[in-house]
Amino acid sequence: DRLRFQVICKIPFGDKSDPVIRAQLEVPLGKKLYTSDAAVALAQASGRIMRAEDDWGVTYLLDAHYKWFRGAAGSALPQWFREAVVWLD
Numbered sequence: 081d082r083l084r085f086q087v088i089c090k091i092p093f094g095d096k097s098d099p100v101i102r103a104q105l106e107v108p109l110g111k112k113l114y115t116s117d118a119a120v121a122l123a124q125a126s127g128r129i130m131r132a133e134d135d136w137g138v139t140y141l142l143d144a145h146y147k148w149f150r151g152a153a154g155s156a157l158p159q160w161f162r163e164a165v166v167w168l169d
Contacts, residue, residue, distance in 0.1 A: 085138040086129050091149050092121040118149070119156035126161065 094101045094114060104110035122141075129137030143149075150157060150165075 083129060083137060085140065086126075087140045087142065088122070088125055090143045091118050091141075091145060092125065093118045115149075115152050116156035119153040123158050123161045 094117060096102060096105070101114065104114055126139040126141075129139060150162070
């Protein structure tokens, strides 16, 4: 009951200053993996607020790039995550 919301400011993309990630981004499959890794990290982070089946919590994602990211991530974003998104303008 002490934690009912969390704020994620940005989509958790990998660090582009990392030489491995820079090399990965030079090939099409690497770009896709980069985006998929961010999708997995975002879904995992949003699920951390709920620790049991009967628990609940709200995640606020403040990154305006989510609309683009949702399309780019494709099926890497789990269906449960896509269905849970509520847009607040």
